Amino acid sequence: MDNIKIEIPSLPENIRIVESFIDNAKERFSLEDDIYGNIMIAVTEAVNNAILHGNGKDAHKNVLLQLSLLNENLQFTVQDEGAGFDYQHLPDPTAPENLEKPGGRGIFLMKNLCDEVKFHEGGKKVDLIFYLG
Incomplete structure (x- = not known):
């Protein structure tokens, strides 16, 4: 199983690092453009939420981004150091x-x-799963 991790301080400008991370995944796993686009939007959105809402843009708190290849699925896990949120009751x-x-x-x-x-x-960690097969 491939497993790649990066940890970034909670600063909005660090989204650039996340974009590079996803670009590397595109190369490594030969992702097609449509799934690559979906991954780019979904993962940067999750990391943005972790930075802004989870960690409150506190540069002393980190966001962990992990990529795993499980069977025929790519799984991105985003985790913040915040208090979590009620993800079951969103408007x-x-x-x-x-x-x-x-x-x-x-x-x-x-x-x-x-x-x-x-x-x-409690919402501090989210798995984003993409089927490759």
């Missing part, structure tokens, strides 16, 4: 009353771009 960003509200779209996007999204540790 629907597509509901008319929420269309004008900022926020709430990240997890919706992740769920639509990934084959599976699994939260752990």
